Amino acid sequence: MISQLSWKIGGQQGEGVESTDRIFSTALNRLGYYLYGYRHFSSRIKGGHTNNKIRISTSPIRAISDDLDILVAFDQESIDLNAHELCQDGVIVADAKFNPTVPDGSSAKLFAVPITAIAEELGTSLMKNMVASGASWALLGLPLEVFNKAVEEEFGRKGQAIVDKNVEAVKRGAEYVLELAGGPLERFQLEPADGKEKLFMIGNDAIGLGAVAAGCRIMSAYPITPASEIMEYLIKKLPKFGGTVVQTEDEIAAITMAIGANYAGVRTMTASAGPGLSLMMEAIGLAGMTETPVVIVDTQRGGPSTGLPTKQEQSDINALIYGTHGEIPKIVLAPSSIEECFYDTIQAFNLAEKYQVPVILATDLQLSLGKQSCELLDYSKIKIDRGALVEETPEREDGSLFKRYELTNSGVSPRIIPGKKNGIHHVTGVEHDESGRPSESPVNRQNMMDKRLRKLDGIQVDNPIHVQAPHENPDLLIIGMGSTGGTIDQARVRLEEDGITTNHITVRLMHPFPVNEITPYLEKAKKVIVLENNATGQLAGLIKLNVGFRDKIVNMLKYDGTPFLPSEVYSKCLKVNEQSAAEKQSGELVKNGNF
Numbered sequence: 001m002i003s004q005l006s007w008k009i010g011g012q013q014g015e016g017v018e019s020t021d022r023i024f025s026t027a028l029n030r031l032g033y034y035l036y037g038y039r040h041f042s043s044r045i046k047g048g049h050t051n052n053k054i055r056i057s058t059s060p061i062r063a064i065s066d067d068l069d070i071l072v073a074f075d076q077e078s079i080d081l082n083a084h085e086l087c088q089d090g091v092i093v094a095d096a097k098f099n100p101t102v103p104d105g106s107s108a109k110l111f112a113v114p115i116t117a118i119a120e121e122l123g124t125s126l127m128k129n130m131v132a133s134g135a136s137w138a139l140l141g142l143p144l145e146v147f148n149k150a151v152e153e154e155f156g157r158k159g160q161a162i163v164d165k166n167v168e169a170v171k172r173g174a175e176y177v178l179e180l181a182g183g184p185l186e187r188f189q190l191e192p193a194d195g196k197e198k199l200f201m202i203g204n205d206a207i208g209l210g211a212v213a214a215g216c217r218i219m220s221a222y223p224i225t226p227a228s229e230i231m232e233y234l235i236k237k238l239p240k241f242g243g244t245v246v247q248t249e250d251e252i253a254a255i256t257m258a259i260g261a262n263y264a265g266v267r268t269m270t271a272s273a274g275p276g277l278s279l280m281m282e283a284i285g286l287a288g289m290t291e292t293p294v295v296i297v298d299t300q301r302g303g304p305s306t307g308l309p310t311k312q313e314q315s316d317i318n319a320l321i322y323g324t325h326g327e328i329p330k331i332v333l334a335p336s337s338i339e340e341c342f343y344d345t346i347q348a349f350n351l352a353e354k355y356q357v358p359v360i361l362a363t364d365l366q367l368s369l370g371k372q373s374c375e376l377l378d379y380s381k382i383k384i385d386r387g388a389l390v391e392e393t394p395e396r397e398d399g400s401l402f403k404r405y406e407l408t409n410s411g412v413s414p415r416i417i418p419g420k421k422n423g424i425h426h427v428t429g430v431e432h433d434e435s436g437r438p439s440e441s442p443v444n445r446q447n448m449m450d451k452r453l454r455k456l457d458g459i460q461v462d463n464p465i466h467v468q469a470p471h472e473n474p475d476l477l478i479i480g481m482g483s484t485g486g487t488i489d490q491a492r493v494r495l496e497e498d499g500i501t502t503n504h505i506t507v508r509l510m511h512p513f514p515v516n517e518i519t520p521y522l523e524k525a526k527k528v529i530v531l532e533n534n535a536t537g538q539l540a541g542l543i544k545l546n547v548g549f550r551d552k553i554v555n556m557l558k559y560d561g562t563p564f565l566p567s568e569v570y571s572k573c574l575k576v577n578e579q580s581a582a583e584k585q586s587g588e589l590v591k592n593g594n595f
Contacts, residue, residue, distance in 0.1 A: 001191045003058045006065040007136065010051035010082055011074030013042050016129035019154065020072070021052035024133050025371065027150040028056055029200040031142065032193035036486070037371040038064045038563065043225070043309045049077055058191050062337060062372070062486020066567040069188060070139065071108075072132050074115070076100060083108060089187055093135050093177060095128065111135070111180050118172045127169040134173030141184030144174060199374050203341040203367040206374075207297060208233030210345030211269055213382050216295075217243030218268040220257035222250055225309045226368045227271040227299040251276035255283040255296065263292050263427070265417035267349055271297035274316050275306070281323045284358050286429050288328025291405065291413065291452065293352035293387075295345075297361045299368040300482075302561050311561030312365045314482055315534035317542065320360050321511045329411075329455045331359045332510040336466065336485040338374040340508070341367065346382055347462060354387035355412060355455045362510065364533065366483040366563045390414050393422045401425045401435035407447060411454030456512045464509035465517050468492075471501040475577050477525035479505045481539055484531050484564055491569035500577050507539065513546040522549045527580045529573060531556040531564065 007024070011017045018039075025035055036055045042048030055065045068085035071078070073094040079102070083092065086108045094100035095115040102110050113135050119128040130151065137147050148167050155163045178184070201209075208230050211219070219234045221227070235245045248254040254270045261268035272280065277298050287294045300316045302308025320332045331351050335344040344361060352359040393402055393416065404425040406413040413434075416423035426436030431448060433439045466485070476495070478488050485506045492502045505521060507514070522528055522543070530540035530553055537555040544550050556572050558564055 001189045002187075003191050004061070004065075005056045005069045005140070005188060005190060006053065006067060007056065007070045007072070008051055008053040008068055008082060008085070009072040009074075009132065009136075010049065010078030012046075013044065013048050013050040014046035015074050016126065017050050017052055017074070020129040020133050021054065023130075023147075023150045023154050024137065025054050025200065026153070027137070027142075027147040028054075029198060029373065030146050030150065032195040032198065033057065033190070034060050034193075034198070034373045035200060035371070036061045036064060036373070038366065039369055039371075040562075041310050049081060051078065051082060056190065058193055060373070063490045063566055064487075064563060066565050070136055072136050073100065074128070074132070079103065091139065091185065091188075093132065093139070095132070111177050113173065113176050113180070115173065118176065119169060122165055122169055122172070127166055130166045130169035131173035134170035135177035137170070138174035138178050139181060139185050140188050140190060142190070144170065197376060199338070199376060200371060201338060201374070202229060202369050202371050203335070203338055203363055204229035204299070204369065205233050206338045206341035207271070207345045207361065207363070208237065209377075210342040211295075211349075212237050212241060213342070213379070214267065214346040214349040215384055216267045216269050216349060217241065218246065218258070218261045218266055219243075219270065220246045220248050220254045220261070220268065221270045221272065222248050222254050222276060224251075224273045224276050226301055226365045227273050227276075227297060229369070230271045230297060251279040252283065255280040255294070256286075258294050258296075259283060259287050259290075259292050262294050262352075263290070263418070267353075269295040269297065269349075271299065273299050273301050273309070274303045274319070277316060277319060277323070281325070284330070285324040285326055285328055287358040288324065288330060288452070289326075289429050289431075290427055291356040291415075293349075293356055294358050295348045295352050295361065296358060297363065300362060300364040302559075308561045310365070312483075312563045313533050313559060313561065314364050315536075315538065315559070316362065317510060317534070317538035320362055321542075327449070327453065329355070329357045329452055330511065331355070331357060331459060331461070332362055333359065333461070334362045334481045334508055334510050335367070336482055336506045336508060337367075338372050339377065342377055343381065343462075344508075350383070350385040351459070351461065353389065354385050355459060356387065356415060357455060362482070364482040370483065388412055388414050390416050390420075390423075392416075392420050395422050401437075403434040404436050405432060405434050405448065405451070407434060407451050409454075410458050411451050413451075459512060461509045464507075464514035466506040466508060467503070467521065468505075469503040469521060471503055473524050473526070474501040474503045475526050475580065476500060476502045476573055477505065477521055477528045478502060478531060478569075478573065479507060479528060479539070479543070480531040481507045481510070484533070487564045487566050487569055488531060490566040491573060494566075494570045495573055495577075498574070500573070502573070510542070513542055515546050518543070519547050522547055522552065525552065527554060527576055528552045529554050529556050529576055531569060533558050533563070535559040
């Protein structure tokens with residue numbers, strides 16, 4: 001028996017690939033397996049190749065696999081594009097309708113199943129995804145009852161007749177492939193899962209759930225890939241708590257509405273991707289100048305312009321930190337797991353109100369849309385911190401305005417919700433004095449700038465970096481962010497087996513940069529590899545700017561729209577370590593006068 005397996009389904013967008021993956025993975029989740037999914041899809045509604053890959057394991061995983069065990073193909077293109085990933089004894093389950101063939105040089109075993117024909121016999125070709133699911137499920141030798149339960153959950157709202165037809169489709173697919181294969185394939189028999197209940201969700205859903213738990217009651221946003229699922233989640237959930245989602249006419253309206261609602265005292269957020277973030281920049285500056293808390297989610301994708309809207313990238317880092325004109329304090333967080341998407345969203349709302357600044361939560365497409373297993377969330381960890389929010393103030397005999405922007409040592413001023421007694425003050429996007437009145441006085445300008453920027457000196461964030469540092473002076477320190485964390489961990493296993501010592505840091509606070517926390521680890525490493533999905537090494541640039549160690553840092557960049565594979569990280573680290581050893585040897589030769 002095996003402890004993990006990789007499964008992929010491919011076809012044309014609109015053929016049911018997504019629903020097949022959803023039901024297949026839901027059934028596996030019910031059995032207690034750990035799952036990690038990657039979704040490759042085109043930037044159009046229908047047509048174009050799409051595939052969903054799931055890694056199944058008896059232990060926690062946070063990375064896609066290098067290879068593939070089972071490929072379910074609805075067309076020849078899916079075989080041609082994905083067969084190279086198959087293991088030596090991998091299997092292809094393909095629709096016999098298109099006379100599937102295995103590419104030259106591939107050792108994969110082909111099972112041609114009349115997937116469409118079986119579905120049509122049952123009344124509609126739309127059920128071919130269930131036939132295919134049944135066929136691949138049967139090869140694993142897993143109980144069909146569990147799969148049928150997932151089918152009932154998927155189609156139950158459509159009536160029992162539809163459920164029964166889909167269950168029959170699953171059964172027919174399973175029976176046909178088992179007859180071809182002579183029973184379940186021993187090679188693919190998974191060890192039993194632990195059976196423990198686990199959550200199975202995408203990062204966007206975890207962010208939405210975190211927003212609800214944090215007390216967010218309004219989301220204003222404009223749909224954009226890969227952020228739209230946050231809206232879709234909250235459209236269903238917020239009304240149950242007296243909240244609402246407002247689909248605005250554009251991203252500018254979305255951010256300004258969020259700022260207005262936060263000013264009125266309601267925790268409000270917006271979410272977008274790179275193009276929408278660009279449109280929001282002026283208003284983010286307004287939030288900084290008026291010291292109004294607001295939470296913005298940026299789900300990074302391939303750019304610039306429309307770029308690769310459905311592909312992986314981490315190229316918004318500089319824009320997130322430096323995008324606004326002028327200088328304002330802001331906080332940029334970068335969760336690296338499903339759990340962190342949940343907890344960091346709650347933290348983002350607390351930080352926004354505590355320091356009265358815009359807080360940006362930066363994910364990437366793989367983390368936003370990749371469906372993953374995670375442990376049950378601990379709701380006892382949730383704490384709500386509304387900062388220096390005052391209910392009312394004493395009446396002032398001189399009739400002066402409330403000092404909404406009072407000069408304080410921390411830079412954080414008392415904040416009051418409009419309409420509260422004795423709280424009247426001005427609010428404007430131009431420079432202003434302590435009560436909000438416009439002022440162009442040079443002295444006031446410097447005082448106010450210093451006050452606002454002082455907030456960055458006192459910012460305290462939970463776990464600004466994740467550290468795995470078993471070695472005092474490692475050969476390699478590998479640094480990443482977002483969805484790359486699990487891939488780095490998997491590569492490190494092979495590196496350690498080769499005798500190469502490695503430490504790993506995931507940067508979770510992008511701004512203000514956690515200099516004190518990260519510096520000791522860079523000092524002790526022989527070489528530092530910074531891994532990121534962009535072409536210019538933006539994270540590495542941040543480290544060099546804030547910490548230094550330019551001579552130690554090596555970029556590992558990938559910007560073709562796909563996530564890093566563990567094997568890619570392993571190979572690059574291997575080369576860097578070899579180069580480091582060669583440099584050390586050359587240095588010693590020179591020192592000894594032998595070069």
